[in-house]
Amino acid sequence: SQKIEQNSEALNIQEGKTATLTCNYTNYSPAYLQWYRQDPGRGPVFLLLIRENEKEKRKERLKVTFDTTLKQSLFHITASQPADSATYLCALVSPGRRALTFGSGTRLQVQP
C-alpha cells in the first residue's frame, strides 16, 4: 500500500544549528513533493515545491532535496531560530491525481 513516513518524534535542536527533517514514501511515483509548515491551531502554510526531475531546491534558509531512487526528501533549515518551531508536513501527488497526500508531520522545537 502507499505510505508516506515522517519521523513522529519531535526534533529538538539548539538555535543556530541546522535542522534536517526526513520524508520517506513507498509505492508512489510522485510528480512533485511539497513541504508545508503548520503552527498549532492554524492551517498548513506552503513552503517549497520540488519536482521529480530536480535534485535540490533552496529558498532563503530552507533547502529541500528529492531522491526518487531512495524515495526520500530531506528538508533542511539552516541557522535555525526559535521562530522556526512548528510542525513540518511533506505532501506529494502522483501523476493523474489531483489532491495531495500528506505525511503526519514532524514537530521541530528550536531551543534558544
Next chain:
Amino acid sequence: GAGVSQSPSNKVTEKGKDVELRCDPISGHTALYWYRQSLGQGLEFLIYFQGNSAPDKSGLPSDRFSAERTGGSVSTLTIQRTQQEDSAVYLCASSLGQGGDGQPQHFGDGTRLSIL
C-alpha cells in the same frame, strides 16, 4: 479577505446531529479541497472541486458526508448523523489552476469539530 476563510472556527454538537461547515476560498482560485486532520495525524483528503467539473468525492469516508460548491466559490461540507469518530479539524484549501499541477494550496485555519 486575502486568505481562505472557514466558519465556524469551533463546533460542538451532540452525536446524531447534522453539521454544516463553510469555506470561502481565495477569490479567483478555481480549485478547492476539503481535508480532515485528526489529533497528531496528517491531513486526510475528503473532496476536490475544480471549476464547474464534477467533484472528486473519492476521499469521503461515508455517505453521511457531502459537499457542494455554489457558483464556483463558497463551499459547504455537510456531515449528517454525526458520530464521535467524526471529531477532527476540517481544513479547506484553495489553489490556482488545476489540482495536481503543483500550485501551492492555501489553507484556512479549519473548523474544530467535537462530537459529544
